[in-house]
Amino acid sequence: MFSFLSIARRERAGLLSSTALFALAAFGAAPANAQQSASPNLLPPVEVDPPRVTPRPKPVVQRATQTPRVRPPQPMPSQAPVATSAPANAQLVVSPTGIVTPAANVANAISVVTEKDIATQQLRSVPDILATIPGLNVVQTGGPGGQSSVFTRGTNSNHTTILIDGIDVGDVTNANGAFDFAHLLTSDIQQFEVLRGPQSGLYGSDAIGGVISVVTRKGDGPARATASIEAGSFQTFNQSAGVSGSQDNVNYAVNVAHLHAGDIPVTPQQLLPAGQKAIGNAYDNVTASTKFGIDLNEAWTLNSVIRYTDATLLFTGDGGFPSVPNAAQSTHTVHQFATRQEAVWSLLDGRIRNYFGVNYVNNRTSDLTAGDPIAAISTGERIKYDWHAVTELAPHNNFIVGLEQQTDRLRTTGLAAENGNKAGFIELQSEFAKRVFVVASLRNDVNDQFGGHGTYRIAPAVILPFTETKLKASYGTGFKAPTLSQLYQDFPAFNFFANPNLKPEQSTGYDAGFEQPLFEERFRFGTTYFHNSITNLINFNDTFTSYANVGLATTEGTESFVAARLTDRLSLRADYTFTRAVDATTGLQLLRRPKEKWSATAVWTPLDALTVSATLLHVSDWLDVSRDGMTSGLVASGYTLVNLRGDYALSDQIKLFGRIDNLFNRHYQNPTGFLAPGLGVFGGIRVASYGAQ
Numbered sequence: 001m002f003s004f005l006s007i008a009r010r011e012r013a014g015l016l017s018s019t020a021l022f023a024l025a026a027f028g029a030a031p032a033n034a035q036q037s038a039s040p041n042l043l044p045p046v047e048v049d050p051p052r053v054t055p056r057p058k059p060v061v062q063r064a065t066q067t068p069r070v071r072p073p074q075p076m077p078s079q080a081p082v083a084t085s086a087p088a089n090a091q092l093v094v095s096p097t098g099i100v101t102p103a104a105n106v107a108n109a110i111s112v113v114t115e116k117d118i119a120t121q122q123l124r125s126v127p128d129i130l131a132t133i134p135g136l137n138v139v140q141t142g143g144p145g146g147q148s149s150v151f152t153r154g155t156n157s158n159h160t161t162i163l164i165d166g167i168d169v170g171d172v173t174n175a176n177g178a179f180d181f182a183h184l185l186t187s188d189i190q191q192f193e194v195l196r197g198p199q200s201g202l203y204g205s206d207a208i209g210g211v212i213s214v215v216t217r218k219g220d221g222p223a224r225a226t227a228s229i230e231a232g233s234f235q236t237f238n239q240s241a242g243v244s245g246s247q248d249n250v251n252y253a254v255n256v257a258h259l260h261a262g263d264i265p266v267t268p269q270q271l272l273p274a275g276q277k278a279i280g281n282a283y284d285n286v287t288a289s290t291k292f293g294i295d296l297n298e299a300w301t302l303n304s305v306i307r308y309t310d311a312t313l314l315f316t317g318d319g320g321f322p323s324v325p326n327a328a329q330s331t332h333t334v335h336q337f338a339t340r341q342e343a344v345w346s347l348l349d350g351r352i353r354n355y356f357g358v359n360y361v362n363n364r365t366s367d368l369t370a371g372d373p374i375a376a377i378s379t380g381e382r383i384k385y386d387w388h389a390v391t392e393l394a395p396h397n398n399f400i401v402g403l404e405q406q407t408d409r410l411r412t413t414g415l416a417a418e419n420g421n422k423a424g425f426i427e428l429q430s431e432f433a434k435r436v437f438v439v440a441s442l443r444n445d446v447n448d449q450f451g452g453h454g455t456y457r458i459a460p461a462v463i464l465p466f467t468e469t470k471l472k473a474s475y476g477t478g479f480k481a482p483t484l485s486q487l488y489q490d491f492p493a494f495n496f497f498a499n500p501n502l503k504p505e506q507s508t509g510y511d512a513g514f515e516q517p518l519f520e521e522r523f524r525f526g527t528t529y530f531h532n533s534i535t536n537l538i539n540f541n542d543t544f545t546s547y548a549n550v551g552l553a554t555t556e557g558t559e560s561f562v563a564a565r566l567t568d569r570l571s572l573r574a575d576y577t578f579t580r581a582v583d584a585t586t587g588l589q590l591l592r593r594p595k596e597k598w599s600a601t602a603v604w605t606p607l608d609a610l611t612v613s614a615t616l617l618h619v620s621d622w623l624d625v626s627r628d629g630m631t632s633g634l635v636a637s638g639y640t641l642v643n644l645r646g647d648y649a650l651s652d653q654i655k656l657f658g659r660i661d662n663l664f665n666r667h668y669q670n671p672t673g674f675l676a677p678g679l680g681v682f683g684g685i686r687v688a689s690y691g692a693q
Helices: 002-014 115-121 127-128 486-487
Strands: 046-048 069-071 109-114 136-140 148-153 158-163 190-195 210-216 224-232 236-247 250-264 279-296 298-317 332-345 352-368 378-393 396-411 416-432 436-447 453-465 471-482 505-518 523-535 539-541 548-550 553-563 571-585 596-607 610-619 622-624 633-638 638-650 654-661 680-688
Touching: 109 115, 115 190, 115 610, 115 638, 127 136, 127 190, 210 352, 236 680, 396 486, 416 486
Parallel strands: 158 210
Antiparallel strands: 046 069, 109 190, 136 148, 190 210, 224 236, 224 680, 236 250, 250 279, 279 298, 298 332, 332 352, 352 378, 378 396, 396 416, 416 436, 436 453, 453 471, 471 505, 505 523, 523 553, 539 548, 553 571, 571 596, 596 610, 610 638, 622 633, 638 654, 654 680
16 A cells, blocks of 8 residues: 555546745745744633632632633743734634734634544544535544545645644655645644644645644643543554643753554455455554743744654555455554744744754655565655744734745665755735724745745625624636656656656635624624636646656635534534536546535534534545545435533542543545544543643
8 A cells, every 4th residue: 555556546546736925036846835833822711620729818819619710821922913903802824924823813714623623523533524524525544543644625645734833744755745735643742823824924835735733732821731641442542641831931841652553444345366364453652752942032032843753554465466455464663753843033022033943854655565574764854944934014903925945855775865855935914994904914935846936815805894704815827846756756666757857736716705603603604715727736647657747736625614603612613515526638527525515513512521423524426536546426325423521520630521522433435445434432531630621
């Protein structure tokens, strides 16, 4: 599965288009992107026991016995300026503009999943989060650990930029550069943002479909220790532990998580030779992360983020011709290391903030195929130096300018290659009379291999008086450079060769929509139409012996939602996505892009200590290829899933939780040739020194 044939299958099903936007002057690795801070202040209120004041001359802090209250987060000198005034409980986001902004004031289609949402829905890995996000289709080869690709608004799996605490973690070792979401756990995530639509004017290449931004937990307030343990179906045994907090001028957060599943049915019985038994996948993932910050003085702050993942998947690969599942398992091992070191220099009482950063990402994969004593090892590195400055021109009006230099390196058997990219960008974020919002960005990338490419994006939003209707739109251009593997990595044993003459993919995209609140925000609905055109698509050539720029793709559709807070204890949300993604030269539907997807989630708190929820997810039929990639034109059956969740707080420090996945044991394959997990029952306990989620 992780042989060349596997790479070919993944690319054949996933290759579509590329990214970038018109920009300003700049200064050539792979695509660079605009830099978010390593530590934006998106902290939600922290629940702690209130201090009790005794009638003594000096107040004495004691453990309170009354109900905990909400303590507002304390602003720190390192906090990025919020772009506009907003209610204290407004949802803040960072990905649409690169700086902290109320979500209600941006034109982008964006979905936000908070730390509380993750705990309530008991989401263990990022593919679980993405499953119900509108505009996305998630393809995972089996259960936990199976390769996971995400198609945003019908674009390719490598057309979405992935940021973790501002670090672009796109995988240089992957043939098309796409990030594998399977190994990204959720235990330390504070906020998860999915920004849809072309974003290359700010984020550069890879952002044709959108941006997914992960912000991990930042320490705030008194020291808080947390731990959890979970067990259940498929020999599941998960644990996590962490500590976070802040004191004086220092904030800190440390987290370790382990996810294990030991018997995941993946191989359909009908694909096995007569008499051969299916062997379930086994997966182990250990992820450790840290986030530290220190305010040296009123002008200087230092931030540090470090993340390391060690994951191993035992799976059933394929062999022979025609290929059949092997009788023995293969091993896929992943080592991922990512870090950002950042200095923040503030001037004029914080009205100008300069961010100086160094990002480093190292991905090392090892694939040991059944019957082969020698493992195939690939190592990819990405190093990026960046500076950007945020200047408050006037209240709620910000100007951002930045420079970046990024280098990608790929090392594998018989190949060592690298590419570089330099970029400069500007962005203007303006608010007029608290009802008109405009974000405009210009960018220029100079790639070592492909020269200069300018990109741009503009996104206005207007909130109408009286009705409070929000009208929003955006338009942007993009480009995506070929990956190092596509340019230089040959597979002579399979008569497949790289193409150093590939051209970058280019795109234009736009969207427009509205949101309507009713009954003092207790009810909200809206819809957005989107359209993307992508030229110079990189795909396989007619003889399946190399890559070629072969044509034009068009993706369009609508994303609609309804959200209602029926009572203080019951809330509902439903999302519907229609996607039309076609090869414009042939009129054929693109692979693995279902036309329809809808979901509905209800969250009910019948008691203060008890929360229960139910999620219904439906995905329609889609066009696919066979497991070995040799048979095309297959129509994969859609599926409908029901998941249940519940947790009960024994106290402020202890919570019991349980979940049921795929309640009706729906059997389906996604993608074709790989079974998705059936009925699963899980339960566990979370503890915290205070405020157990």
